[in-house]
Ligand code: C2O
């Protein structure tokens with residue numbers, strides 16, 4: 458009898474055309490959590506820190522009984538963690554050893570549009586692309602991933618993604634655990650589906666895209682992390698293509714210290730943190746010697762969605778087991794105040810509105826040859842973003858970190874009150890985002906804004922903006938065919 462309601466639910470879903478494969482939990486969480494290595498770098502004569510990334514095909518051993526074809530940077534799956542200091546000049550030599558065109562975008566990074574790695578910075582097979590820029594933003598957990606127009610979902614899903622950590626004086630003064638791989642842990646959460654050991658990317662008719670039935674962290678299914686300190690810092694990235702999670706623990710709260718673009722003003726105690734694709738959260742978890750804790754994903758509050766079971770992660774499941782040693786090294790308590798930041802809402806020069814609907818923004822699909830918005834350099838703007846649908850979207854803006862001013866007129870919850878570059882947009886709600894455009898781009902070299910549910914982005918839920926001097930006019934990007 459216990460199984461009957463589930464059968465009924467599946468039948469009614471089939472009737473409305475969506476198939477849902479629930480998450481299957483592993484039998485045990487006993488595989489050591491893989492930690493992406495820190496990327497090596499060299500320092501050139503002029504002081505530039507140079508990294509090397511090669512996108513290539515490989516194979517991974519996720520499952521006991523099968524080998525899986527995957528893509529990775531400098532390895533078979535995912536990529537190394539790049540790390541640099543605020544103020545440093547960095548360059549990355551990106552080589553494409555894949556059989557198809559890709560690109561590498563620095564998600565959350567403030568940098569010139571030509572270095573951004575969006576769809577206009579294609580790297581052809583066999584080619585090397587070398588962006589170079591000066592890190593000029595707060596310490597944060599950023600990431601990198603491909604952005605070729607139309608195939609981003611597939612490239613990320615096959616394994617192309619990695620973290621890019623920025624350190625600065627504030628992150629050091631915050632007294633957070635900072636020994637990478639020991640008490641400062643990358644946690645890249647992704648969902649995958651397998652058929653005969655190979656990754657499948659079928660969305661099953663699901664409006665948001667693929668909701669995989671297997672959860673992995675840093676490429677580990679059923680992962681355990683051995684904790685050796687009283688406090689452990691998890692840098693969580695939702696690296697999934699479509700699924701939204703609500704992370705937390707059944708038996709304890711945690712301390713949120715940073716969101717997408719860096720530290721909060723002060724730490725916040727929370728029970729849950731909802732992360733849609735591309736969002737990050739740095740959390741502190743306190744452990745007692747000899748005990749365990751399970752990072753879990755609860756059913757996310759998705760808002761007023763039409764078909765809750767088919768639109769964005771209905772499941773509840775375990776994600777990562779933390780196992781504390783019998784004696785733990787002491788950790789310092791985080792500083793009470795972290796960071797003072799804030800844009801001046803009174804200085805707003807322009808308000809723009811963005812209606813997200815289906816695969817269109819303001820009634821138009823992405824067109825590589827069309828600049829949608831021209832922003833004036835050195836101005837502050839409000840971008841008013843509304844999800845018109847009854848299914849989830851989120852909204853990501855390149856080049857800037859924004860502040861969520863309000864949601865349907867109400868102040869944002871504390872976890873959305875920090876520096877953000879991506880925000881989940883609940884159905885039928887309006888988000889006002891405050892942002893400042895500090896650097897000139899180029900009349901013909903756009904940045905992107907888009908939904909980071911990657912199927913949506915690939916299918917056209919994306920637009921392009923340039924940052925111009927007063928009086929200047931946008932030019933159609935060179936070499937991009939119009940008509941999208
Ligand atoms: Cu994470 Cu436009 O991307």
Ligand code: CU
Nearest residue numbers: 850908910913
């Ligand atoms: Cu979307």
